[in-house]
Amino acid sequence: MLIPVPLIPLIQTHHPSAIESFDRFRAVAQGKLLTVFLDYDGTISDIVSNPDKAYMTDEMRDAVSRVASLYPTAIISGRSREKVYDFVRLPQLYYAGSHGLDIVGPKHDDDEDHVELHQPAPWAPAVMDRVYRWCKEAVSDIPGANVEHNKFCVSVHYRNCEQKWWGAVQDVVHRAVAADPKRLKKAEGRKVFEVKPRVAWDKGKALSFLLGELDLHRRYGYAQGEIMSLYFGDDHTDEDAFHELREVPKECGAGVIVSTVPKPSNARFSVRDPGEVLVFLNKLADLAESGVTKSLCTSVASGKGRLTGGRGEGGGGSDSSGHSSDPVAETNRGRRGEAA
Numbered sequence: 001m002l003i004p005v006p007l008i009p010l011i012q013t014h015h016p017s018a019i020e021s022f023d024r025f026r027a028v029a030q031g032k033l034l035t036v037f038l039d040y041d042g043t044i045s046d047i048v049s050n051p052d053k054a055y056m057t058d059e060m061r062d063a064v065s066r067v068a069s070l071y072p073t074a075i076i077s078g079r080s081r082e083k084v085y086d087f088v089r090l091p092q093l094y095y096a097g098s099h100g101l102d103i104v105g106p107k108h109d110d111d112e113d114h115v116e117l118h119q120p121a122p123w124a125p126a127v128m129d130r131v132y133r134w135c136k137e138a139v140s141d142i143p144g145a146n147v148e149h150n151k152f153c154v155s156v157h158y159r160n161c162e163q164k165w166w167g168a169v170q171d172v173v174h175r176a177v178a179a180d181p182k183r184l185k186k187a188e189g190r191k192v193f194e195v196k197p198r199v200a201w202d203k204g205k206a207l208s209f210l211l212g213e214l215d216l217h218r219r220y221g222y223a224q225g226e227i228m229s230l231y232f233g234d235d236h237t238d239e240d241a242f243h244e245l246r247e248v249p250k251e252c253g254a255g256v257i258v259s260t261v262p263k264p265s266n267a268r269f270s271v272r273d274p275g276e277v278l279v280f281l282n283k284l285a286d287l288a289e290s291g292v293t294k295s296l297c298t299s300v301a302s303g304k305g306r307l308t309g310g311r312g313e314g315g316g317g318s319d320s321s322g323h324s325s326d327p328v329a330e331t332n333r334g335r336r337g338e339a340a
């Protein structure tokens with residue numbers, strides 16, 4: 001009997017729980033430096049009906065802060081990065097707002113400005129101003145619809161609409177894109193349609209850009225196999241980042257999907273909700289603190305790479321070529337055009 005060969009690649013639907021398979025995860029992560037990428041809505045904050053009130057808990061902020069003190073950490077969100085920063089308020093992180101279209105580096109204190117690292121569609125904010133105004137007017141007679149300006153893209157929400165209006169909301173977004181199809185495209189999220197610039201850029205590309213920016217090879221001497229990147233996300237747009245991590249050997253990268261139900265995804269692990277993200281983040285921090293994984297401090301203190309001195313030894317050391325051992329300081333200095 002012939003066994004039919006599937007014509008389309010099979011996409012995984014069931015993902016082992018990151019928490020239940022933690023022993024397996026620990027074995028793979030042992031001796032590596034982790035890099036941690038986090039989506040915001042639905043991942044480190046609960047989904048709520050009013051997007052302006054999607055606050056993260058203090059407990060979650062503490063966990064993210066703890067992780068960021070040990071591993072390079074970034075937030076990659078569909079929101080404008082100013083808005084997501086207002087929610088997260090942790091200056092030591094990298095932020096990629098508007099689905100990765102606006103990437104900034106960490107800052108040493110809250111008074112400093114973020115250092116811009118990459119904006120692949122610099123023309124988009126002016127176009128989105130127009131799109132925002134047009135969409136706002138166009139949904140004004142759709143009960144419950146709400147338009148959000150995310151600087152490099154615009155979100156049109158229908159979470160608070162009765163189902164009979166969902167098609168009308170989608171139609172507004174179709175018309176907005178149809179008015180400028182060479183420059184605009186439509187995307188979808190959780191009860192939201194989005195207008196985005198038509199550029200070949202997404203959260204996966206933002207993740208790769210940030211890994212390049214971190215340059216852990218030059219800063220600490222890590223080879224590719226000594227780094228493991230993790231991306232946590234709950235939505236369609238996070239699939240681009242999960243897919244990016246499928247391109248690296250599985251012991252070097254994994255997506256973690258946040259979902260209460262099994263669904264097709266390029267992630268390798270799952271957690272059920274932001275509550276489980278919190279538990280997992282704290283477990284990641286425990287791994288570094290107990291010496292199972294490398295951390296930003298131990299990377300320097302162990303003499304890994306060419307660097308000496310650093311945060312673990314009072315901070316701010318530099319190697320013989322003048323490279324700082326502090327990625328935050330060095331990124332900021334580099335972007336300001338200052339000598340290292």
Ligand SMILES: O=P(O)(O)OC[C@H]1O[C@H](O[C@H]2O[C@H](CO)[C@@H](O)[C@H](O)[C@H]2O)[C@H](O)[C@@H](O)[C@@H]1O
Nearest residue numbers: 040041047048049051054077078155159190192
């Ligand atoms: O990439 P993310 O950080 O997940 O951002 C994606 C969108 O998230 C927000 O909308 C979602 O969360 C809202 C608050 O919980 C919820 O009301 C909405 O239905 C969800 O789609 C945000 O408001 C959007 O701008 C982001 O694009």
